[in-house]
Amino acid sequence: MAGALDGQVAVVTGASRGIGRACALELARHGAQVVVNYVANADAAEETRDAIHELGGTVVLVKADVSDAEAASDLIETAVEELGKVDILVNNAGINRDRTLSRLSVEEWDEVIGTNLSGMFYCTRAAVPHMREANYGRIINISSVIGQMGNIGQANYGATKAGMIGFTKTAARELARNNITVNAVCPGFVSTEMVTALPENIQDNIKAQIPLGRFGEPEEIAAVVRFLCTEGSWFTGAQLSPNGGQYM
Ligand code: NAP
Secondary structure (H helix, E strand, C coil), X not given: CCCCCCCXXXXXXXXXXHXXXXXXXXHHHCCCEEEEEECCCHHHHHHHHHHHHHCCCCEEEEECCCXXXXXXXXXXXXXXXXXXXXXXXXXXXXXXXXXCCCCCCHHHHHHHHHHHHHHHHHHHHHHHHHHXXXXXXXXXXXXXXXXXXXXXXXXXXXXXXXXXXXXXXXXXXHHHHHCEEEEEECCCCECCHHHHCCCHHHHHHHHHCCCCCCCECHHHHHHHHHHHHHCCCCCCCCEECCCXXXXX
């Protein structure tokens, strides 16, 4: 297997399922050695590992809750111990706890902030010293169209996804001198469990708001992530928005 990412090491958080899984496979397909992180679903993580093995790739599975600062740090240190470095960090792990503001609990707020926003910070702060040392890095934060446009019932989720964009812009400015780029990918609605769990009439209402008339596929997001790693060397602090035209 020869590819543009031969010799590089990628850590993808939340790579057992959905968009993270597709990113891990796409980066492996282009030659990267991949650390597949997950928090609970070992069966799904093992399935991702097997799929990467089938591509002839190298993969390390690491169970870690990214909302725990120490666990996030251990995840990155494990990557360095097992594979020698971290070139690419995809901060993808994310959850939603949708509730309108009048019903949103403090626990639901904290849980979503902890995983989506603090998790990104914890993994990034652990990875940056290694990237600085190598004078190279690609950090990709999986935000969302909801962070750009808002959505009823998603104040907690939208706050994290908008926060990820602000973090991306600041980190991009701070880390450019170290040849580390930091970008946000802001997908629209993508066919993963996060979306297919919604009632069918709600899915139909969402599709009606998408000019291209369908949800995205995880692979269509993974292609954008891979592009940032293989060819996107002059992008930093950017928002790339594969969303079927839902938000322009
Ligand atoms: P998904 O299918 O629900 O998968 C979520 C992944 O995150 C799983 O691998 C899960 O691991 C992992 N995870 C959850 N909490 C974690 C934690 N605390 N620590 C480590 N890993 C954790 O989600 P998805 O739809 O692929 O979404 C992936 C990312 O894209 C999220 O950040 C989401 O906000 C964003 N996004 C999704 C959409 C969409 O329409 N699907 C649109 C825009 C943005 P386990 O398998 O172990 O539970």
